[in-house]
Amino acid sequence: MADLLTFGLLSLSSLLIIVNPLAVALIYVSLTDTMEKADRLKVAYDANRVALFVMLTFAIAGGLILQLFGISLEAFRVAGGILLFGIGMEMVYAKTSRTKMTATEKYEGIDTDDVSIVPLAVPMISGPGTITTVIVLMNEATDFGIYAYALVFFLCPFVIGINYYMMKNADIITKYIGPREYRVIGRLMGILLIAIAVQFVITGLRTAFPILIGGL
Template sequence: MTEDLISYSLFALSSILIVVNPLGALLVYNSITEFMDSADKRKVAAYGCRIAGAVLLFFTLFGSSLLALFGITISAFTVAGGVLLFGIGMEMVYARTSRAKMTATEKYESIDAEDISSMPLAFPMISGPGTITTVIVLSQNTSVFNQPVELGIILGSVLLTLIITYFVLISSERISKRINQRAYRVINRLMGIMLMAIAVQFIINGISQAFPMLTS
């Protein structure tokens, strides 16, 4: 039982952390806060992470209920989420910012936006479609009354990911000096490969749930 919880914890944390991709968020963060002082940059990072946390908390707790409301089975959503994450992973392997996270138009419009913390930093960079899909798939069939430990693990993974992302963002100047573009591309590609593997596992799980006779 303990080993299962440890494995689940590692899987949940790695899934959320990789799809959030703090280094990818860092590049966008640098570009939209280029002309700000250190204090304002910290405020942007803190507020962005808080908004992203609220979004992910909502979908972790109520995502499955929303799917049921629209008549969408969790197996169908799991397969669709796996396909989406696979596409994001492919973009990471090619060292490009995924269009599922942020389009060129959103990045351009954010330059003069009054509140760049919410758009595009919190959404769609940190709590984008891929991250929302991940927490919904992970939290399926979990609640405070049913499998509360697993739900706590997911919420803890979200919190830890946001803490890591925040410290990456506020350390942007030091990280940018130590990690050049070539090193970033290598790291991004490795994370992309891992995300693709997680996406394939999501697809396998979704198909197994929809067609249990295939795995019996």
């Protein structure tokens, strides 16, 4: 039970940090500031609905996709850890991760009528980092049984629910959290994400090379 609780806390923190609802809310405000309130709420709903669909799709089919391309779980854990490490470093240095949204995508999003799918749902909410995290967590769940799988499936809509709530209340949030506060929070979350990423890499290397890691 203790191991399952630890896995649950790791899964929750990983998904919250990589989705980063605060950053999404701030980007959402900048992309929808000229819209009517009803249209903005529809954008928030559609973006989170699509993002949840993407997350659950890869939670279910991620393992099959790896098998299809002949990618081992250990290789994906290491690769995923490196990707998350890079995202964490960008957060520490207060940069918007290029795996979430490029400058071009943000510029094109401002000029388009529908920003819910691109760039908000993909790649802002459910980008490569989120997809990688979901697949790794689902494969990590094999060590803990059916309850761990159910936990990851529950946490996906739970995190999306938090993200949707923050997007709906983005105007209020931006009154209290300015650029300086956001950078401080972002750096702290980046440090945590780096630690999680390193743990993913260690787990992958320990499984693939038990002698080198000393995991005999």
